[in-house]
Amino acid sequence: MSSIASPPAPITHVNLAEEFQNSGVAEILADLDRELVGLKPVKQRIREIAALLIVERARKSMGLAHDTPTLHMSFTGNPGTGKTTVALKMAGLLHKLGYVRKGHLVSVTRDDLVGQYIGHTAPKTKEVLKRAMGGVLFIDEAYYLYRPDNERDYGQEAIEILLQVMENNRDDLVVILAGYADRMDKFFTSNPGFRSRIAHHITFPDYEDGELLSIARNMLGAQNYTFDDAANTAFAEYIRKRRAQPHFANARSIRNALDRARLRQANRLFETSSGPLDAKALSTISEVDIRASRVFSGGLDDPMGPGRTGGP
Amino acid sequence: MRITQGCFSFLPDLTDDEISAQLEYCLRNNWAIGVEYTDDPHPRNTYWNMWGNPMFDLKDAKGIMMEIAECKKVNPEAYIRINAFDSTRGWETVRTSFLVNRPKTEPKLEMTRTDVKSRSQAYSWKMAR
Numbered sequence: 349m350s351s352i353a354s355p356p357a358p359i360t361h362v363n364l365a366e367e368f369q370n371s372g373v374a375e376i377l378a379d380l381d382r383e384l385v386g387l388k389p390v391k392q393r394i395r396e397i398a399a400l401l402i403v404e405r406a407r408k409s410m411g412l413a414h415d416t417p418t419l420h421m422s423f424t425g426n427p428g429t430g431k432t433t434v435a436l437k438m439a440g441l442l443h444k445l446g447y448v449r450k451g452h453l454v455s456v457t458r459d460d461l462v463g464q465y466i467g468h469t470a471p472k473t474k475e476v477l478k479r480a481m482g483g484v485l486f487i488d489e490a491y492y493l494y495r496p497d498n499e500r501d502y503g504q505e506a507i508e509i510l511l512q513v514m515e516n517n518r519d520d521l522v523v524i525l526a527g528y529a530d531r532m533d534k535f536f537t538s539n540p541g542f543r544s545r546i547a548h549h550i551t552f553p554d555y556e557d558g559e560l561l562s563i564a565r566n567m568l569g570a571q572n573y574t575f576d577d578a579a580n581t582a583f584a585e586y587i588r589k590r591r592a593q594p595h596f597a598n599a600r601s602i603r604n605a606l607d608r609a610r611l612r613q614a615n616r617l618f619e620t621s622s623g624p625l626d627a628k629a630l631s632t633i634s635e636v637d638i639r640a641s642r643v644f645s646g647g648l649d650d651p652m653g654p655g656r657t658g659g660p
Numbered sequence: 661m662r663i664t665q666g667c668f669s670f671l672p673d674l675t676d677d678e679i680s681a682q683l684e685y686c687l688r689n690n691w692a693i694g695v696e697y698t699d700d701p702h703p704r705n706t707y708w709n710m711w712g713n714p715m716f717d718l719k720d721a722k723g724i725m726m727e728i729a730e731c732k733k734v735n736p737e738a739y740i741r742i743n744a745f746d747s748t749r750g751w752e753t754v755r756t757s758f759l760v761n762r763p764k765t766e767p768k769l770e771m772t773r774t775d776v777k778s779r780s781q782a783y784s785w786k787m788a789r
Contacts, residue, residue, distance in 0.1 A: 450719045471712075478727070482720025520722045 362406040372444040386559035401445045418547040419522045424529040425552025428598030431526045439484040450482035458492040461506040469502040473509045490525035491535035578635035612637040663701045667758040683721035691744035692716045737763040
């Protein structure tokens with residue numbers, strides 16, 4: 349069978365702005381701006397990466413030399429700074445640009461990759477990699493893969509398989525390693541292979557107090573709750589005090605604090621109300637709900653960490 | 661003798677891209693995909709060896725292509741087939757099955773004719789290499 353049709357004429361011009369709009373990337377970046385408070389350096393980096401990928405794609409369409417860029421990334425930052433959320437957006441972004449075929453996110457930790465006994469690790473890691481093909485593999489707390497204190501740790505085997513796939517299947521999946529900054533640094537120092545295979549190191553800064561307050565309001569808004577004015581002030585104070593305490597986990601601490609505030613609000617409504625309540629009463633968190641927190645009396649809020657609800 | 665079993669077996673052998681496209685179709689339908697291999701393609705041989713467990717939650721054909729490549733590497737002279745199982749209520753069966761690898765020289769099937777009771781005859785086939 350011979351084809352008589354002449355090949356399509358090569359493209360000679362490209363409109364980057366149009367490309368940007370048409371690929372749906374503009375939409376994702378706008379989403380990112382709207383939904384995520386703060387994180388300026390992260391958004392900046394993502395915009396840069398998006399620009400690079402759009403230019404790469406335009407070069408490809410003109411037949412210029414192009415090489416699939418290395419897209420593996422590492423997200424470092426303190427707990428609760430939005431690493432997982434951004435990874436999810438990243439998967440969507442790469443999918444829109446055509447750098448991953450399916451655009452799903454497979455989120456794993458050490459337990460999903462490393463086996464219990466000899467010969468258990470390789471199949472387990474491969475299983476995860478197979479699932480992640482065509483999408484993004486997000487390895488949370490990646491530094492746990494490497495345990496320097498135990499030279500027979502199976503984590504090393506998982507690392508080797510990962511490195512190999514990161515190198516050979518660059519077209520098929522993107523690996524994002526995430527973890528706390530200091531431990532990730534140590535991890536990269538002891539595994540230089542990882543550092544060199546990762547093109548984008550993105551650092552997530554801690555949120556400022558004002559940003560955390562607007563995150564809190566967004567979270568409440570999503571659940572149809574609101575602060576009244578006094579509660580707003582009280583919560584701003586709560587954030588200041590909570591930050592000074594140990595185990596502060598940025599947005600995650602805020603979410604937990606709000607969960608407890610809702611608990612107290614429900615309790616208060618039960619104990620004080622005598623008669624029908626309107627929607628406003630049901631959805632307003634007031635000052636007492638916040639002030640009852642142990643943080644204000646100098647104690648630790650939620651001393652056992654998330655998962656255990658502390659009393660008032 | 662060219663063995664014709666499963667879908668597409670009267671067509672020229674599928675290329676990797678074509679296999680990928682077929683697998684994508686299976687995945688789109690949420691079928692679980694298993695890789696099986698054997699050295700005995702006799703039509704009565706329904707028990708092929710499984711290459712690992714069937715794959716249930718893949719999103720992309722590449723994962724299966726990797727398994728096929730691995731299976732080919734270990735068993736270059738085997739018949740390898742793909743089974744796609746549909747677990748939807750009412751179907752619960754293999755919806756498609758096709759060969760993705762065959763040995764360079766395929767075995768022959770020989771027919772034997774046996775006289776049984778009275779003047780009737782029985783036919784049987786056996787693999788000959």
